[in-house]
Amino acid sequence: MTHFSKYQKEYHASLEHKEAFWLEQASKLDWFVTPEKALSKVSEKKFTWFEDGVLNTSHLALDHHVANGRADQLALVYDSPMTGTKKTYTYKKLHDQVARFAGGLRALGVSKGDTIVIYMPMIPEAVIAMLACARIGAIHSVVFGGFAPHELALRIDDAKPKAIITASCGIEINKIIPYKPYVDKALEEASHNPAYKIILERPEQPEKLDYVQEIGFYHVMSQGKAIDPEPLKATDPLYILYTSGTTGTPKGIVRDNGGHAVAMKYSMDHVYNALPGEVYWAASDVGWVVGHSYIVYAPLIQGCTTILYEGKPIKTPDAGAFWRMIEEYKINTLFTAPTAFRAIRKEDFEAEHLWKYDVSSLKALFLAGERCDPATYEWASEKLGIPVIDHWWQTETGWPIVANMLGLESFPVKPGSATKPVPGFDVRILSHQGEEVASGKEGYIAIKLPLPPGCLPTLWQNDERFVKSYLSMFEGYYATGDGGYKDEDGYVYIMGRVDDVINVSGHRLSTGEMEEIVAGHEHVAECAVIGIDDELKGQVPFGMVVLKNDVVEANVMQIENELIALVREQIGAVACFKRLIAVQRLPKTRSGKILRRTLRQMINGLSYKVPSTIDDPKILEEINESFQLQKIHSI
Ligand code: COA
Ligand code: AMP
Numbered sequence: 001m002t003h004f005s006k007y008q009k010e011y012h013a014s015l016e017h018k019e020a021f022w023l024e025q026a027s028k029l030d031w032f033v034t035p036e037k038a039l040s041k042v043s044e045k046k047f048t049w050f051e052d053g054v055l056n057t058s059h060l061a062l063d064h065h066v067a068n069g070r071a072d073q074l075a076l077v078y079d080s081p082m083t084g085t086k087k088t089y090t091y092k093k094l095h096d097q098v099a100r101f102a103g104g105l106r107a108l109g110v111s112k113g114d115t116i117v118i119y120m121p122m123i124p125e126a127v128i129a130m131l132a133c134a135r136i137g138a139i140h141s142v143v144f145g146g147f148a149p150h151e152l153a154l155r156i157d158d159a160k161p162k163a164i165i166t167a168s169c170g171i172e173i174n175k176i177i178p179y180k181p182y183v184d185k186a187l188e189e190a191s192h193n194p195a196y197k198i199i200l201e202r203p204e205q206p207e208k209l210d211y212v213q214e215i216g217f218y219h220v221m222s223q224g225k226a227i228d229p230e231p232l233k234a235t236d237p238l239y240i241l242y243t244s245g246t247t248g249t250p251k252g253i254v255r256d257n258g259g260h261a262v263a264m265k266y267s268m269d270h271v272y273n274a275l276p277g278e279v280y281w282a283a284s285d286v287g288w289v290v291g292h293s294y295i296v297y298a299p300l301i302q303g304c305t306t307i308l309y310e311g312k313p314i315k316t317p318d319a320g321a322f323w324r325m326i327e328e329y330k331i332n333t334l335f336t337a338p339t340a341f342r343a344i345r346k347e348d349f350e351a352e353h354l355w356k357y358d359v360s361s362l363k364a365l366f367l368a369g370e371r372c373d374p375a376t377y378e379w380a381s382e383k384l385g386i387p388v389i390d391h392w393w394q395t396e397t398g399w400p401i402v403a404n405m406l407g408l409e410s411f412p413v414k415p416g417s418a419t420k421p422v423p424g425f426d427v428r429i430l431s432h433q434g435e436e437v438a439s440g441k442e443g444y445i446a447i448k449l450p451l452p453p454g455c456l457p458t459l460w461q462n463d464e465r466f467v468k469s470y471l472s473m474f475e476g477y478y479a480t481g482d483g484g485y486k487d488e489d490g491y492v493y494i495m496g497r498v499d500d501v502i503n504v505s506g507h508r509l510s511t512g513e514m515e516e517i518v519a520g521h522e523h524v525a526e527c528a529v530i531g532i533d534d535e536l537k538g539q540v541p542f543g544m545v546v547l548k549n550d551v552v553e554a555n556v557m558q559i560e561n562e563l564i565a566l567v568r569e570q571i572g573a574v575a576c577f578k579r580l581i582a583v584q585r586l587p588k589t590r591s592g593k594i595l596r597r598t599l600r601q602m603i604n605g606l607s608y609k610v611p612s613t614i615d616d617p618k619i620l621e622e623i624n625e626s627f628q629l630q631k632i633h634s635i
Contacts, residue, residue, distance in 0.1 A: 007409040007420065010270075014423035014452070021423075022049065022453055026262045028269075029301075030064045031055045032231045035258065039450060045471045047450040048235045048457055049259035056229035057238055057257050058102070058135035061300035062095040063229060070303055071095075073277065077329055078124045080310035081321065082171040083204065087124060094128070096226065101217075102132035103224025108196055108215075110162050112137030112230055115240065117161040117194070119143045119152055119183060121170035122310040125200045125217055126286045127296055129165045134238055134257075137230045138162075141240040141252070144287025145170045145177065146507070146574040151250075152186035155242050156194070158252055158460065163196040165217070169205035173315050180207050234258020240460045241289060243395040244510035245469060246500040248517070252460030253395050255292075260398060263424075263454025264298035267399045271391065271422060272366065273407035274333050276303035279361070281325065283309055283336040288507070289395040290369065294335055298399075307331065313340040320353025327357040334362060337369035337506030338376050338390075342536050345376060351383040362386055364406055368393060369506035370538040371494060374415040381413075392418040392494050394480065395508065396470070397455045401425045401447065401480070402492045417491040424452025429486055434474045442485045444498060446477035500596070502531030502539045507574050514541055514577055517570050523551050523559050528586055529577075530600045541567075542603065543580030544623060556582050581626050589613040595620075603627055 004012070013021045022038040035053030042048055065071070071092040078087040089097070110116065116138050120126035126142070133140040141159045143152050156164070164187075170177035180199055187193060200217035201207055209216060238257045242250035268274045280302075282294035299306035307329060313322055313336070322344065325331060348354075364387045365380055372390040381388045387410065391403035404411055404419035411419055421427040426448035429437050437443040449471070455478075459466040473479040481501060484494045497503075500512040511529040518527045525546045531539040547559060560580055567577040587595045590613050601608035602624055610617050 005409055007405065007411075010408055011421065011423045015426055018450075022262065025266045025453075026050055026053065026258070028265055029055065029060055029261055032059075035234060041450075045449065045467055046458065046463070049256070049453040050234035050262070053234035053258045054231045055234060055258060055261060056135065056137075056232055057261055057297065057301075058098060058131045059229040060261055061131060061134075061297060062091060062098060065091045065300075065303050066095050070277075073303075074305040075300060076124060076127060076306055076308060078308045078310070079325060079329075080122070080171075081316035082173075082310045089124065094131075097128050097221065098131040098135060099226035099228075100224050101128050101221045102135040103227040104220035104222070105132055105138065105163070105224065106136055106227060107224050108163065108220065110136065110138050112232070112236075114138045114162040115159045116140050117143060117152075117156055117159055117164045119145060119164060119166045119179060120200070120286070121145045121167055121177070121179070122285060122308055123167065123200065123202075124308060125167070127308065130239075130286070130292075130296055131300075135227065135229045137232050137236060139237045139240060141242065142287050142292065143242070144285060144507075144574075145179065146285075146287070146572050148568075148570055148572040149182045149185035150189060150570045151572065152182065153189035154248075154250060155252075156186060156190040157192050158242070158250075159240055160192045161194045163198055164194050165198045165200075167200040167217075168202050168207040171204060171310070173312065176205055178205065232257050235457070239292065241292060241395055243289075244501055244508050244513065246510060246512040248510070248513040250510075251465065251469065252462070253289075253456045254458050254460050255398055255454075256457055259453030259455070259457075260297070261301060263399045263452065264293060264301050267422075268298050268302040268304070270407040271400050271403050271405050272333055272335075273364070274299070274302060274304055278304050278332040279307065279329055280304040280333045281307035281309070281329070281331045281335070283313070283322065283334065283340060284369075284506075288369075289398060290335065290337075293398055305329075312343075314343045314347050318353060319344045319348035320356060323354050323357040323359055326359045326362050330361040332361055332363050333366065334364075335366040335368070338367045338372040339370065339505045339536065339538055341367070341376050341380050342373075342538075345379050346536060354383055359384070364389060366391060368400070370503040371496065377413075377415045388413070390418050392482075392492070397425075397451070399454050401427065402494070411491075414487075414491050417487070417493045419492070420490055421492060427486075427492060428477065429484065430474055430477070434477075437485075439486050439488045442483060442495060444474070445480045445482045445484050445492070445494070446474050447480060448477055451478055497531075502541060504540055504574065504576050505537040509541070509571065509575055511541055513571065514543065514567055514575065517567050518543055518545060518563050518580075521559070521563055521566060523548050523555075524563070525549075526586060526594075528594050528596055528599060530596055530603065532579075532600075533604050537576060540579065541575065541577045542627075543577065544583050544586060544599070545580060546584065546586060547582055579630070581623075581630055583623055583626060585616070585619050587619040587623070588615050590615050599623065
């Protein structure tokens with residue numbers, strides 16, 4: 001008789017007996033009305049989960065724990081080496097502040113179904129604002145604080161929020177980021193005008209508010225009476241999170257309440273093996289999906305203590321910052337991006353800082369957000385001596401697609417692979433024609449529909465774009481945008497994006513958007529921006545521009561500088577667009593399509609085939625030479 005492992009049984013059950021499997025997972029949560037139906041088909045391509053269930057995510061994250069013995073346990077620890085501040089919140093205290101802030105929002109007229117933009121640094125009030133929106137059924141859309149006003153304006157116009165919640169400033173190493181002026185600038189650009197700006201005044205940057213449209217965060221809290229969580233349908237949206245696609249218009253990923261809560265709970269138990277009462281730290285930012293899922297919602301739904309860290313892996317004050325945190329808060333699970341470990345390894349290769357701290361509480365390190373290079377994996381494993389888990393997921397899915405599931409059955413690690421598909425995700429490797437390819441052969445990574453609970457049901461008010469972006473490439477599948485392969489043991493290897501999305505220090509950005517910005521400059525005839533490998537940041541953008549004929553040689557450098565400044569101003573410093581070259585021509589097919597993929601392979605030193613359709617093969621060599629020369633110049 002064939003012996004099936006625990007993982008195999010669970011994986012099989014999740015795909016072949018979806019109703020029973022997911023209803024059982026759902027039963028582990030405290031619903032107002034427990035669902036009796038798991039999956040519903042809305043149309044040929046669209047599905048929803050738990051449509052007859054009623055719940056509230058803020059209730060699961062707070063009220064449930066207060067009522068069940070965790071009132072005095074720490075829910076949230078805030079540690080900010082940027083400001084030298086530390087604060088703790090028990091479940092009871094966090095519940096109280098969230099319930100009162102929710103009451104304050106309601107007093108301002110915010111109600112179920114309204115949208116709220118949150119543009120805040122890594123401070124507790126960001127978490128309070130998110131949970132308060134969830135409590136009244138308002139749909140939050142958190143915008144990463146590193147985005148420039150233009151990016152904020154795009155999101156405001158799409159989400160059309162009733163209010164924006166922000167802070168007077170964010171704090172980066174040695175500089176203050178003036179959030180409130182950025183919001184004002186974004187509102188000048190946007191066509192939509194929210195009724196209120198709610199502003200948390202930080203001592204580092206006082207603000208003058210008009211107290212009519214601009215109201216203080218704690219004033220709103222003091223005006224509200226604590227309110228109970230609103231019963232919501234499982235399919236009601238919890239949040240919108242914009243993410244980069246292939247164009248300049250970000251995609252508004254929608255997350256529902258019910259499927260999301262079930263996925264958060266399931267992943268904490270089975271992927272992260274994070275037990276209630278333990279301390280869980282996702283060293284990311286609330287503006288990214290990792291922050292939504294694993295700083296805010298999953299640890300709190302699970303009854304863990306979550307950590308909010310306003311600092312960096314290095315320089316705040318040194319490469320021992322993470323180890324200090326682990327010792328101080330007895331952290332059990334750490335989740336971050338490989339780039340953070342590359343930064344620590346670069347500064348402190350011998351891990352001398354590590355020996356100064358007691359990090360024995362740490363059970364596992366999880367890495368995601370970008371490819372984990374084997375050198376970083378080896379270094380982290382050797383120095384920490386605990387499981388180091390590379391796992392793969394996306395803003396769209398909200399939780400891991402491929403992982404080594406510590407809470408189910410752990411497999412031997414193969415560096416370079418994120419291990420095996422997580423139950424619920426039917427991961428297939430497809431050829432261009434949509435046929436499954438043999439193991440070991442690279443192809444497009446797709447997920448057979450339906451996607452499991454927690455994944456995006458659609459894009460915000462744009463079903464058409466949802467279908468076009470994800471469901472049209474392969475009939476019956478969700479196209480992930482990543483390429484890779486499976487080996488003969490079923491391990492999945494993610495080889496990188498097959499579209500115009502790049503990951504810079506774990507920050508997802510669109511080279512397509514950068515091209516749109518660069519092409520908008522009056523002296524640019526055409527351009528291409530691709531991602532190139534970077535030792536620290538994983539990838540950085542690299543631009544090639546063809547300038548208009550009337551540009552004289554003497555002005556080229558100035559224009560290059562203007563283009564760099566333009567991308568920084570429009571997207572933000574996180575784009576790290578610092579390298580570009582002016583070229584005579586771009587390589588194209590005879591039908592005029594720029595050969596970005598070939599450029600990417602050539603410049604990153606990968607093997608590449610010169611397509612037979614290229615109009616002039618010499619151009620590739622010319623560009624490669626200029627790139628190599630520029631590299632030498634910049635060393
Ligand atoms: N608000 C405003 N500006 C921000 C910002 C924020 N939240 N985050 C970064 N920036 C700015 C930085 O100040 C910097 O500006 P500069 O060009 O004027 O110096 C620029 O964006 C690039 O910053 P960063 O990407 O942090 O690069 P770095 O070289 O300063 O630091 C690392 C490198 C690896 C230490 C850092 O990128 C890091 O901690 N990465 C982890 C990222 C992460 O957690 N990603 C989440 C995915 S899970
Ligand atoms: P984001 O939506 O910001 O989470 O970025 C998702 C993208 O990051 C994926 O589509 C991948 O390209 C990349 N990514 C995330 N995790 C990994 C990983 N473990 N290995 C390789 N790439 C990853």
